[in-house]
Amino acid sequence: MSGLRQIVAVGLIGIGSLRERYATALVVVVGMACVVGVLTSMLSVTAGLARAYLRPEDAKRAMVWGGRNTFDQSRSLHPDAIGTILEAPGIARDPDGKPLADPEFLMRIPPVEGFVAGSLQLRGVGPAGIELRPAFRIVAGHMFRTGTRELVVGVGAAGKFGLNVGSEVRLRDGTWPIVGVFSCGADILESYLVGDAITVMSARRRAGFAQVIVQLVDAKAYPAFEAWLTGNPALSSVYVERKTDYDLRELGMNTLFFTRMAFVIGAIMALGALFGVVKIMSAAVRARTREIGTLRAIGFGATPVALSVLVEAALLGASGAFIGAAVAWLIFDGREMWVWGAFKLRVSPSLWVLGLVWALVTSLLGGLYPALRAARLAPFEALRAE
Amino acid sequence: MKFVPLVWAALWRNRTESVLTLLALSVAFALFGTMIALNAAYERAIDDARMDRLIIACAFDCGAIPLGYREQLARVPHVTAVGGQLWLGGHEQDEQHPITVMFVDEGMRSAWPELPMSPADWRAFDANPSGIFLSREAAARRKVRTGDTVAVNTTFGSNRADGNPTWYFTVLGFMPDPPGWKSGAGTPAWNPDTIVGSLRYWENSAHLDERDIVNVMRVAVDRPEHAREVCREIEARFTNATPALYCVPARADAQEMADANINMRQISLGIGAAGLFMILFLCANGIAESVRERLPEFGVLKAMGYRDSHVALLVILEAAVPTLVAALIGVALAWEVDALIEHLALKGVIDMPEMRTSFAAFGWALAAALLIALVSAVAPLLRIRRMDVAAVITGR
Numbered sequence: 001m002s003g004l005r006q007i008v009a010v011g012l013i014g015i016g017s018l019r020e021r022y023a024t025a026l027v028v029v030v031g032m033a034c035v036v037g038v039l040t041s042m043l044s045v046t047a048g049l050a051r052a053y054l055r056p057e058d059a060k061r062a063m064v065w066g067g068r069n070t071f072d073q074s075r076s077l078h079p080d081a082i083g084t085i086l087e088a089p090g091i092a093r094d095p096d097g098k099p100l101a102d103p104e105f106l107m108r109i110p111p112v113e114g115f116v117a118g119s120l121q122l123r124g125v126g127p128a129g130i131e132l133r134p135a136f137r138i139v140a141g142h143m144f145r146t147g148t149r150e151l152v153v154g155v156g157a158a159g160k161f162g163l164n165v166g167s168e169v170r171l172r173d174g175t176w177p178i179v180g181v182f183s184c185g186a187d188i189l190e191s192y193l194v195g196d197a198i199t200v201m202s203a204r205r206r207a208g209f210a211q212v213i214v215q216l217v218d219a220k221a222y223p224a225f226e227a228w229l230t231g232n233p234a235l236s237s238v239y240v241e242r243k244t245d246y247d248l249r250e251l252g253m254n255t256l257f258f259t260r261m262a263f264v265i266g267a268i269m270a271l272g273a274l275f276g277v278v279k280i281m282s283a284a285v286r287a288r289t290r291e292i293g294t295l296r297a298i299g300f301g302a303t304p305v306a307l308s309v310l311v312e313a314a315l316l317g318a319s320g321a322f323i324g325a326a327v328a329w330l331i332f333d334g335r336e337m338w339v340w341g342a343f344k345l346r347v348s349p350s351l352w353v354l355g356l357v358w359a360l361v362t363s364l365l366g367g368l369y370p371a372l373r374a375a376r377l378a379p380f381e382a383l384r385a386e
Numbered sequence: 387m388k389f390v391p392l393v394w395a396a397l398w399r400n401r402t403e404s405v406l407t408l409l410a411l412s413v414a415f416a417l418f419g420t421m422i423a424l425n426a427a428y429e430r431a432i433d434d435a436r437m438d439r440l441i442i443a444c445a446f447d448c449g450a451i452p453l454g455y456r457e458q459l460a461r462v463p464h465v466t467a468v469g470g471q472l473w474l475g476g477h478e479q480d481e482q483h484p485i486t487v488m489f490v491d492e493g494m495r496s497a498w499p500e501l502p503m504s505p506a507d508w509r510a511f512d513a514n515p516s517g518i519f520l521s522r523e524a525a526a527r528r529k530v531r532t533g534d535t536v537a538v539n540t541t542f543g544s545n546r547a548d549g550n551p552t553w554y555f556t557v558l559g560f561m562p563d564p565p566g567w568k569s570g571a572g573t574p575a576w577n578p579d580t581i582v583g584s585l586r587y588w589e590n591s592a593h594l595d596e597r598d599i600v601n602v603m604r605v606a607v608d609r610p611e612h613a614r615e616v617c618r619e620i621e622a623r624f625t626n627a628t629p630a631l632y633c634v635p636a637r638a639d640a641q642e643m644a645d646a647n648i649n650m651r652q653i654s655l656g657i658g659a660a661g662l663f664m665i666l667f668l669c670a671n672g673i674a675e676s677v678r679e680r681l682p683e684f685g686v687l688k689a690m691g692y693r694d695s696h697v698a699l700l701v702i703l704e705a706a707v708p709t710l711v712a713a714l715i716g717v718a719l720a721w722e723v724d725a726l727i728e729h730l731a732l733k734g735v736i737d738m739p740e741m742r743t744s745f746a747a748f749g750w751a752l753a754a755a756l757l758i759a760l761v762s763a764v765a766p767l768l769r770i771r772r773m774d775v776a777a778v779i780t781g782r
Contacts, residue, residue: 027671034660041656045648109446119642172446172630204446258648260730265417265657268723269664272413276668279406283675286400339648 006304010295011311014288018312021287024280025316031273032320032363033327036355038269040328042262043354044345045337046255052188052343053251054244057134060092060219061243064212064229068239070246072106073121075208079103081235085212088228090221094131100215102128104197107204109171119340120161122151122169123189124197124209132213135185141165142180146196149173149203152180154190156342169193173203188250191341213243270362277366281313285374292374293382306375310367317363318356325355389696393703396676407672408708408715414665415716415751420723421658422747427740428644428651435640437610439498440617442603445630450599455624455631456493459605462619464612467496470585470600474545474553476538478528485538487518487555489600491585497604502562503582510558515586517558524579525560532557536581545596553591555583605633662754665709670762673705677766684770685778698767706759713755717748 018025064085066076082103092100107122127146130136144150153163158181168175176195184190201207216222226240285292292305329347337345397404442459444451451470459468472489494501495508507519518536520528530536538553540546546553561582589597607616617633624631634642644651677684684697724741 023674024671027667030667031664034664038657038660042653257730261727264723264726264730268413268417268420269661272410272417272661272664275406275410275413276664279403279410279668280671282403282406 003301003304006300007307007311010300010304010308013291013295014284014308014312015315017288017291021284024283028273028277028280028313028316028363029320029323031276032317032359033324035266035269035273035362036321036324036359037328038324039262039266039358040325040347040351040355041332042265043259043351044328044332044347045339046259046262047346047348047351048337048343049251049255049339051186051346052341053247055187055247058243058247060216061132062214062216062222062225063241063243063246064214065210065239065241066208067237069210070239070241070249072123072210073108074210075105075206077103077209077211077238079207079209081238082209082212084232084234085214085229085238088214088225088232090216090225090228092215092217094128098128100128100131101212102126102132103209103212104129105201105208105210106192107200109169109193120157120169120193121191122171122193122195122200124200125194126197129194129197129213132215133184133187133189135187136182136189137184138180138182140181141178143182144179144195147199148196149176149199150179151176151193151195152182153178153193154342155181155183156190156336156338157192159336160191160338160342163193171200171203176203186344188341188343191338191343266358270358274362274366277313277317277363278369281309281367281370282373284312285309285370285377288374289377289382292377293379296377296379297383302375305377306371309371309374310364313363313367313370314360317359317366321356321359324359325352328355389700389703392700393707396680396700396704397707399676399680404708407668408712410668411665411709411712412715412719414661414668415713415755416719416723417661417716418658418665418754419717419720419743419747419751420727420741421654421661422750423720423724423741423743424727425651425654425658426744426746427742428654432637432640432644435637436500437613437635437637438607439500439636440605440607440613440620441634441636441639442605442620443601443632445621445624445632450601451603451629451631453491453598453600455603455627458623459603459620462605462616462623464607464609464616465605466608467493467606469493469495469497469604471602471604472585472588472600474538474540474583474588476540476553478537478539485536485579485581487538487553487581487583489583489585489588491600494604497606499606501582507559507561511584511586514556514558515584515590516555518555518581518583519559519561520557520582521580522560522562524581525557527579530557532559545593546591547593548591555587610635662758665712665754666758666761669705669709669758670765672708673701673759673762674766676704677701677769681770681773681778682781685773685775688770688775689779694771697770698763701767701770702759702763705763706756709755709759709762710752713751714748717743717751720747 063070064077066074066078066081069076085103086099086101094100102125104126105124107124109120109122130143138152139155141152144152151169153167158164163169163178165178165181167178169178170176178193182190182194197209201209214225216225222242229235229238229240232238295305296302325347329352332345333347335345337343442451442455453470456468456470459465470491470493474487474489475484476486477484490498490501492508495503503519510517520530528536534557536555536557538555540551540553561580585600605616605620607613613635617635620631620633687697687700688694720743724743728741
């Protein structure tokens with residue numbers, strides 16, 4: 001019998017005997033389900049936030065800031081600098097020939113009752129701001145009118161703060177009505193109020209934008225665009241970065257610790273599960289000692305026997321991983337969460353794969369020692385075992 | 387005591403598997419202990435924040451409050467003290483080493499007595515307004531001693547009246563690391579170390595148009611139950627002022643801050659529960675397997691006159707001993723895991739409360755271990771109770 005056929009035959013015998021050992025097998029499955037369930041549940045936060053921050057269209061975008069104040073609430077980009085920035089080479093243009101670039105800012109507004117300051121924020125955007133966000137849709141009411149004291153609210157902020165068409169928000173110069181609710185393809189913008197940048201700026205009585213968001217003709221246009229701006233003597237202090245770099249920075253600020261913690265906890269749980277797998281698979285080898293001895297006596301090699309133990313461990317681990325990921329998906333996928341912004345948790349296909357790999361590595365490492373023990377069993381001693 | 391040799395022998399019947407079970411249980415309990423500490427840390431951060439301390443900030447997008455508001459705030463009924471707080475951000479050697487000095491005024495002695503500064507420290511500020519006190523962690527990171535000079539280079543031009551972009555401070559001493567929240571090492575523009583300076587230095591040296599402002603004011607009220615009422619009164623009095631004010635009790639602020647971020651309290655409970663579930667399965671499997679393999683032994687014991695309660699005690703002890711030992715080892719290991727998670731938080735950009743594995747964690751772990759041992763022993767005990775002693779002994 002060839003080696004491969006031997007492996008299949010021994011593996012099938014081992015799997016067939018799982019019915020008699022279902023309770024012990026269940027320990028590996030449940031343990032691995034817990035490991036993968038916790039890991040994928042925690043990482044669904046990161047995956048959800050990644051979807052909110054990393055937009056495919058951002059590959060061709062750049063951000064121009066007023067110096068190193070690279071945060072959305074900054075006001076360090078003076079309005080006088082905007083005209084010069086819009087003359088930079090490489091900026092894409094709309095059908096009317098206007099540059100696809102929008103000076104914007106984010107502004108904290110007084111907290112709604114029961115929420116911490118900074119929870120609810122208002123984004124000031126210009127006419128190009130909506131063009132730059134092709135997923136932007138008004139889902140209730142209407143869009144704010146330029147030059148008027150009107151706001152629209154994202155679906156995330158609307159749900160979190162109980163705001164809707166007709167609600168009013170207190171700003172410095174009085175209350176502003178919410179005239180519409182918008183969605184934006186799960187973009188983080190859905191967590192904000194949005195209003196006309198110039199009108200909001202006059203209401204807050206402080207001039208200055210945070211950044212200009214620019215659509216480039218293509219990603220290759222970025223170096224020339226950056227060089228033109230940073231070398232322009234008319235612009236005293238600007239900082240330019242790719243939008244994707246900004247996205248990663250923002251995402252990192254929100255998720256770096258949590259992602260690392262997910263992996264640390266996943267590793268600790270996997271270590272516990274690994275000891276469990278060694279114990280359970282050792283017990284399985286002990287229970288199958290005579291069976292293994294018989295197989296060895298009739299000509300089966302040590303390698304197929306060892307591999308059958310590893311295959312069994314891997315199968316149990318993979319089953320646990322599937323159950324764990326499925327439970328995490330059922331409970332968390334699509335569930336709304338708020339971490340300084342609304343987003344939906346996501347148990348993505350890559351997380352399923354990660355969970356499977358995590359479980360397989362743990363199970364195979366755990367199965368290694370029992371597999372070696374099985375391979376080293378001398379047939380005559382194994383046949384004598386009680 | 388007569389059961390001890392029996393339990394001991396049963397536990398070491400298969401040495402390798404017993405050690406592996408103990409290791410697996412210990413690791414799972416380490417996770418459980420860490421989650422208990424994490425949960426407690428977030429709860430404590432909220433509990434530590436006092437209801438009778440109010441935080442006053444700009445209601446709108448302004449960032450600065452005139453220092454002149456101090457007297458008006460002091461006149462609000464039930465207010466006992468008002469203090470101002472202003473941050474100076476910059477960097478030390480280069481932009482990779484950000485530093486932030488928190489200037490406080492004299493009013494903070496009463497408005498924020500939780501700031502761990504002694505009366506002697508405050509007197510030292512009087513004698514040397516350009517002095518600073520560093521938390522022990524901040525001092526250790528910079529390797530500074532009393533009398534050393536710390537330079538803060540303001541990143542975005544000078545805000546000093548003399549045009550110098552650098553502020554020089556003399557280290558006056560050190561203070562305990564403030565309890566509660568620890569901030570992440572964060573962004574190039576922000577450093578979370580606690581470094582306290584005197585607002586008088588700012589008032590004497592800043593540009594004229596940047597003086598007489600603070601970022602935040604802290605107010606102490608006579609009784610916690612007056613906090614909400616005082617906040618409402620402050621917001622009403624300053625509604626039409628420029629800037630208008632926003633007021634929140636420190637405790638409510640801590641609660642809202644915890645809710646606005648990733649809810650670590652809920653998450654820690656979920657992970658802890660998953661850890662316990664793993665422990666339950668491991669323990670239940672271990673004891674079930676042990677009883678199954680030793681049914682003849684239990685048959686002999688019953689034939690010798692051991693009562694069901696004695697056999698039950700034997701089985702429960704056999705389940706409880708490794709679980710309790712693992713709980714103790716695991717929670718002791720959790721100290722190290724706590725330190726690792728705190729390290730990750732500080733290396734990352736997140737504010738998190740200080741984690742401490744307490745005796746309560748040992749209590750919770752031991753209680754959980756005992757409960758799991760009892761639950762694990764139920765099915766094997768039922769099996770022993772139902773067994774036919776004669777059949778088991780004769781091997782039928």
